[in-house]
Amino acid sequence: MALEHLSYGSDATGLICGYLFGADQAGKAISSEEAAHWLQQRQLADDGSFIWLHFNLSNVSTEKWLHEHADAPEEFFETLHEGSRSTRIEHADQHLIAVVNDVVHDFSYEASDIATLWVCLNQGMMISTRRTSLKAVDRLRHAVNHGERFHSPTDLLIHLLRDQADVLIGIVRTVIRKVDEIEDHLLAERLNHKRANLGGIRRVLVRLQRLLAPEPAALFRLLQKPPAWVAESDIQELRQSTEEFAMVLSDMASLQERIKLLQEELAASVNEQNNRSLFVLTIVTVLALPINIIAGLLGMNVGGIPLAQHEFGFWIVVAIVISFTLIAGWLAFRSRREE
Secondary structure: OOOOOOEOOEOOOOEEEEEEEOOOOOOEEOOHHHHHHHHHHHHHOOOOOEEEEEEEOOOOHHHHHHHHHOOOOHHHHHHHHOOOOOOEEEEEOOEEEEEEEEEEOOOOOOHHHEEEEEEEEOOOEEEEEEOOOEHHHHHHHHHHHOOOOOOOHHHHHHHHHHHHHHHHHHHHHHHHHHHHHHHHHHHOOOOOOOHHHHHHHHHHHHHHHHHHOHHHHHHHHHHHOOOOOOOHHHHHHHHHHHHHHHHHHHHHHHHHHHHHHHHHHHHHHHHHHHHHHHHHHHHHHHHHHHHHHHHHHHOOOOOOOOOOOOOOHHHHHHHHHHHHHHHHHHHHHHHHHHO
C-alpha cells in the first residue's frame, strides 16, 4: 500500500497499514480514509467482513483518529498510557484488549530490544498499535500480503500470538546454540571469559519471561468466559496458543537455570586460574627470598663479612643460596600437594 504522506513510518493519521477482509476472501489494503468510511457504514451491513488497522503510537495523530473513528472502549486508551506492560488479554465492553510483548525487528539480544503491542478487537475490527517495529506484526503483515485467509479478527489475534511464540522459539534455539558453544569452549579449556555474554542473554530471558509469564493465566481466565461473538473454533485455537506459550516459558526457565549453572562453573574456573597465578607468584617469591636475604647481608659495607678473604668464599655462598632455595621450594610444593 502506498501512503501519500509518511511520518514515523505511517501516514498523516498514524496508520502504518490497513486491510479489509471479506467473507472467505484475502485481505485488501485500504487507506485511513477508506477505513474511516467503512467504520461509519459497517453497522448497515452484516456480511462477515472485518478490518485490521495497524497504527504507530509515535505519531501524535494516532490517538486522535482512534477517538474519532474507532469504537474502542475507554479501557483501551487507558492501557496505552499505564505503566504496567505485562502480557494479558482482557474482556471490556464486548471488546478484547490485549497487551502483547515482542522483540523489535532488529533484535540484538539486549533487554531494551523488547517492546509492546497494544491490540483492541471486536466482532468487526482489530486495531493494533506500537511504537517500535515488531517481528510478530511483520510476520502477520507478510501472511496477509501473501493471501492467507482469515475468517475473523480473533483469527488475526491467534495468528499474531502464534507468530510471537515462533519468534520466541527462535530466540530460545539461538540462545541454546550460543550456550552450547560457550560450554564446548569451557570443556575444551579454550574459554575466552564470556561471562558478560551469558549475563546479557540471561537478562533478556528473565525480562521476556517476566513480561510473558502472566499471559497463560490471562488467556485461561478469558477462555472461561469469552465474549458471545467469539466462535468456538477460535476458543480452541486460543487454548492451543496458551499451551504453546506455556511450553516456551518452560523452555526459557530451563535455559535460565542452565545459564546460571554455567556462570557458576565459569566463575569457579576463573577462581582456579587466579589461584594458579597466585601460587606461581608465591613460588617465585619464595625461591628468590634466600638469595635476596644473603645478597642483602653480604652487600653491607661493614667489617667482619664472613668468607671475604676465603679462597672459595664465593662458591660457598652460592652453595648456601642453592641449598636454601631448594629447601624453600620443597617446602612450598609439599604444602601445595597437601592442600
